[in-house]
Amino acid sequence: MPAEQKETPHFWAIIDALPVAVLYKDTAKPQIFANKQALLLMGLPSTESVLTLTDIRRIELLDPDSQEALSLVQNPLLLALSGSVLQQSVLLAPSQIKLQLDARLIQLSFTLSNSVLITLTREQHKPGEQLKKTSVQHTEEMEEALAFDKLISLISAELINVQPEKLDNHIEDALSALGEFCHADRSYVFLFHDDTSMMSNTHEWVRSGVSSHQDQLQNVPESALPYFWRVLQEEYIFAVSDVQQLPLQAVLEKQEFESEDIQSVLCAAMVSDDQLLGFVGCDMVARKRAWTASDIRRLKLVGNMIGNTIQNINYRLSLQQVQQELVQANAELQELASRDGLTGIANRRKFDTLLQQELHRSARQQQPLGLIMIDIDYFKRYNDYYGHLAGDDVLKQVAQQLQQVLKREGEVVARYGGEEFAIVVPACTAESLHQLLDALQDRVKQLGIAHQQAPNQQLTISLGASLIEPDKTTTAHQLIQLADKALYQAKAAGRNQAKTFPPVADGKAQS
């Protein structure tokens, strides 16, 4: 336990010196204090005056009548520490000492919350004697606590994988359970925003007949409720059983609570991963309420549940965003990887994939598929004469012109390698193939790029095309070989012309 939590209350010396065994707990704090007599009675080390619930659970208690061990839900020490007011006889198992246990809730003027005070007085135990148990309140409270726990565990099970759009409904369910079980008039959630300097009332449940102030409680700055803000951030709990008893420095809070007709208020911070997300709270309007340890436990439970769910959704949303960014980055990368660096048109890798896809599609749909291979004439000479950079520029210009000629869907030009380009022409006919070949050749001619080292002193291209009706057995390699053969023929026939292989009639001349 951290050092600050071990600090004993300032009145502890008095309790410690009492001749009777006493356990003390502030309902808003986890630690339980045991005075010397209590430690002695329970057989605990005299140095460990600060106990935890686990220490208390380890103390074996028996029913003095039946001598049977008391289960956790019957354990009067645990019931008392969670706020039940009771008187009961118990038997300490190891020492067989019979005790009269008397638990009370007290409101000390210097604390905001209630305190539990348990006294343990030794009784004479005569074996076989029928002892009268005078337990009060706890059965009803236990049933209520169990019902609440059941409901909250149901809601929290649903919250584990809740979709963001369903979150509001679940939070409202949890708030109405909280309001009903704590007998409150309002229960609500506030979330912090703008670096925790503002808060807004995001969810609310109100008992019928009680007015809502949710609209006015949006974007409330820290400066509007400074005392509240400080207590919540330091103690994670703000418990006021009577607003009129608020300290002087809480003047703004008192005004605000009075304007909302609040008589008692209880708020618990929602913390997730050490981050203060907001708080969950309950108001009493019609009457005051001395908040019990059970109220605080319920509120903390609901606060933790909602806080963790909100954080979980935030994480999920940011994960989704990262995933989307990754998908986008991946798509951009793929796009980049499929482009030729110099000309910006599709590269050889992309061309291979496209040709394969078109081949399958054409075979499936029994459509003819065309492939055109294009090679710049005397390009070595161009490079040698004008320089490599000028050659690069020509490659870019030619690529652009070729691309502009293509209009039909699915027609794609790629840089096949060096000064060679390839065009896939889906659903191609003899007529459309020849039209395309003419248009491509003309377009490059129209560029009017001078080439002093070419026979006609102009930059020209040679084109070779194949047109086939592929079947399942046709390969990309076969189609390329045919178009390459046509290109070879165009070169051999003097360049600056188009050939098809096998020959495709164009209605004018045949190769």
Ligand SMILES: Nc1nc2c(ncn2[C@@H]2O[C@H](COP(=O)(O)OP(=O)(O)OP(=O)(O)O)[C@@H](O)[C@H]2O)c(=O)[nH]1
């Ligand atoms: N500037 C430049 N030149 C390239 C690039 N890639 C290949 N080349 C050149 O293209 C030329 C191709 O020459 P060849 O295969 O002999 O063909 P050609 O000179 O065009 O002759 P024919 O095709 O028979 O008309 C070579 O000089 C390569 O260096 C490139 O990215 N930029």
